Amino acid sequence: MTSESRTRDLEGRSALVTGAGRGIGKAVAAEFLARGANVVITARTREPLDAAAAELTALGHGGTVLAFAGNAADEQARADAVDLAVTEFGSLDILINNTGINPVFGSLMDADLDAVRKIFDVNVVAALGYIQHAHRAWMGAHGGAVVNVASVAGIRSTGVIAAYGASKAALIRLTEELAWQLGPSIRVNAVAPAVVKTQFAAALVAAGEETVSAGYPLRRLGTPQDVAGLIGFLVSDAASWITGETVRVDGGLLATGSR
Numbered sequence: 001m002t003s004e005s006r007t008r009d010l011e012g013r014s015a016l017v018t019g020a021g022r023g024i025g026k027a028v029a030a031e032f033l034a035r036g037a038n039v040v041i042t043a044r045t046r047e048p049l050d051a052a053a054a055e056l057t058a059l060g061h062g063g064t065v066l067a068f069a070g071n072a073a074d075e076q077a078r079a080d081a082v083d084l085a086v087t088e089f090g091s092l093d094i095l096i097n098n099t100g101i102n103p104v105f106g107s108l109m110d111a112d113l114d115a116v117r118k119i120f121d122v123n124v125v126a127a128l129g130y131i132q133h134a135h136r137a138w139m140g141a142h143g144g145a146v147v148n149v150a151s152v153a154g155i156r157s158t159g160v161i162a163a164y165g166a167s168k169a170a171l172i173r174l175t176e177e178l179a180w181q182l183g184p185s186i187r188v189n190a191v192a193p194a195v196v197k198t199q200f201a202a203a204l205v206a207a208g209e210e211t212v213s214a215g216y217p218l219r220r221l222g223t224p225q226d227v228a229g230l231i232g233f234l235v236s237d238a239a240s241w242i243t244g245e246t247v248r249v250d251g252g253l254l255a256t257g258s259r
Contacts, residue, residue, distance in 0.1 A: 011036030014089035019099035023198035027224030097127035123167035143185035179244030187243040194250035196222040217252030
């Protein structure tokens with residue numbers, strides 16, 4: 001869907017997008033703005049986050065962008081980000097848990113357990129923490145939509161990013177549990193991208209984009225916009241009977257049965 005044909009179906013709603021200083025998170029924020037929402041974007045580092053907010057504002061879609069710098073693993077930072085959206089916009093209708101880290105590669109037998117704990121703390125516990133705060137501050141009384149950004153690594157073993165994949169598998173299960181617990185007024189879904197062309201995925205395309213994409217039926221890697229468009233649909237009224245789902249956006253990778 002192009003910006004010219006996209007309707008402003010999120011007009012009057014507000015969203016919080018974590019990990020939005022670049023990549024998928026920033027693309028999701030742009031998608032929401034184009035569809036009429038106001039957006040709070042968060043990331044750990046202030047400078048790139050402010051740059052992202054300026055870039056998003058310059059798109060001229062009309063919505064308001066607010067930047068909040070804070071570590072997703074910090075409970076107070078999560079609470080403050082949620083409170084900012086509710087205070088400034090009057091609601092928090094949409095929450096996107098996009099923050100993720102992956103400092104561990106290779107065999108789990110060699111993995112630093114402190115690093116593994118950190119992966120789960122940021123990728124899973126922080127996501128639940130954001131949902132808890134959003135529920136208390138607004139969604140519990142008014143409803144809303146949550147999308148967790150998982151990964152195809154959470155659906156099938158990779159042998160390379162095993163700890164990350166295990167955390168994303170946990171996030172997928174968390175999505176299902178919360179869809180059951182928070183319905184009918186709050187919908188909770190997840191998306192599971194394969195390799196998307198972002199700085200975060202740079203190590204996964206070290207062999208070259210053409211070589212890696214040759215294993216995908218669609219013969220290309222994903223873009224942040226590919227994921228953002230799907231998330232935009234999932235939070236919209238067009239997806240009002242979808243909850244507890246994890247939607248693959250992987251260029252057909254898992255359909256091949258190969259790693």
